[in-house]
Amino acid sequence: xxxxxxxxxxxxxxxxxxxxxxxxxxxAGANIAQLLMAGAxxxxxxxxxxxxxxxxxxxxxxxxxALLPMTVAIMIMMIALAPRMIGRFGPKPLIVTGLFALAAxxxxxxxxxPDGNFxxxxxxxxxxxxxxxxxxxxPSLGTALSSARPEEGGLASGIVNTSYQVGSALGLAxxxxxxxAYGAKELGxxxxxxxxxxxxxxxxxxxxxxxxxxxxxxxxxxxAPAPATPDALPLDTGRDNSRxx
Numbered sequence: 001x002x003x004x005x006x007x008x009x010x011x012x013x014x015x016x017x018x019x020x021x022x023x024x025x026x027x028a029g030a031n032i033a034q035l036l037m038a039g040a041x042x043x044x045x046x047x048x049x050x051x052x053x054x055x056x057x058x059x060x061x062x063x064x065x066a067l068l069p070m071t072v073a074i075m076i077m078m079i080a081l082a083p084r085m086i087g088r089f090g091p092k093p094l095i096v097t098g099l100f101a102l103a104a105x106x107x108x109x110x111x112x113x114p115d116g117n118f119x120x121x122x123x124x125x126x127x128x129x130x131x132x133x134x135x136x137x138x139p140s141l142g143t144a145l146s147s148a149r150p151e152e153g154g155l156a157s158g159i160v161n162t163s164y165q166v167g168s169a170l171g172l173a174x175x176x177x178x179x180x181a182y183g184a185k186e187l188g189x190x191x192x193x194x195x196x197x198x199x200x201x202x203x204x205x206x207x208x209x210x211x212x213x214x215x216x217x218x219x220x221x222x223x224a225p226a227p228a229t230p231d232a233l234p235l236d237t238g239r240d241n242s243r244x245x
Contacts, residue, residue, distance in 0.1 A: 026143055027147045029214065030147065030160070030219070031144055032218065034141065034164045035164065035166060036171075036214070038167035039167040039168065041168075044109070047204075054187070055116075055190045056117070074130045077135070078137065078138055086139050086142070092219040094138075096219075098132045098135030099208050101131055101136075102132030103205040103209040104129075105131075106125075106129055106202070106208065108128060108129075109121075109198075110201040112194060112201075114191045114193075145157060175200040184199075
């Protein structure tokens with residue numbers, strides 16, 4: 001008897017079905033957090049670099065060096081701070097708080113002035129944004145991966161990586177359109193450029209804030225382990241249970 005193609009295909013679970021064996025809500029929430037975090041973070045780096053070069057007049061090497069404090073801060077906090085805070089508070093509070101901090105940092109950057117300077121207009125706000133990124137990235141990535149079974153780790157890793165890359169591309173494309181509409185296409189005009197970059201920072205902040213709200217709604221706070229009850233403890237009968245009665 002000929003084999004039905006639809007029956008043979010149905011015998012193998014689709015990738016989406018395999019991921020669904022884990023908590024769907026946590027997988028979706030963590031991937032959305034990664035997507036929106038990238039949609040805010042990558043445009044911030046792009047337009048901050050443009051502000052440093054086209055408005056403040058820094059060269060390529062100087063503008064790259066100006067971003068080093070943010071890079072170092074992220075590295076230190078991701079290695080030393082984030083794992084400890086995850087162990088103490090769980091991933092959800094860190095994801096939500098981190099995305100809100102990222103949004104706050106970009107709102108702060110939107111107040112950069114055409115005649116500003118690095119120490120006042122860039123450094124404090126960029127460090128706040130870096131703190132938010134460091135707090136949100138590790139727990140959202142860990143949640144997306146830990147929600148899958150061990151044999152599905154490669155699939156989960158591919159999905160979360162795709163979410164981050166898609167968010168980066170879409171966020172940068174959208175914020176480029178926003179900045180151009182608000183004056184960033186007027187090269188040589190520091191005031192217009194600053195207005196356009198500020199609009200992009202505000203738009204990116206809205207993306208990060210939306211990610212924080214979605215994470216708060218979709219992720220579940222891990223409950224603390226319940227204390228052992230007397231009924232769950234072995235009874236001490238006063239005799240050696242290793243010997244036969």
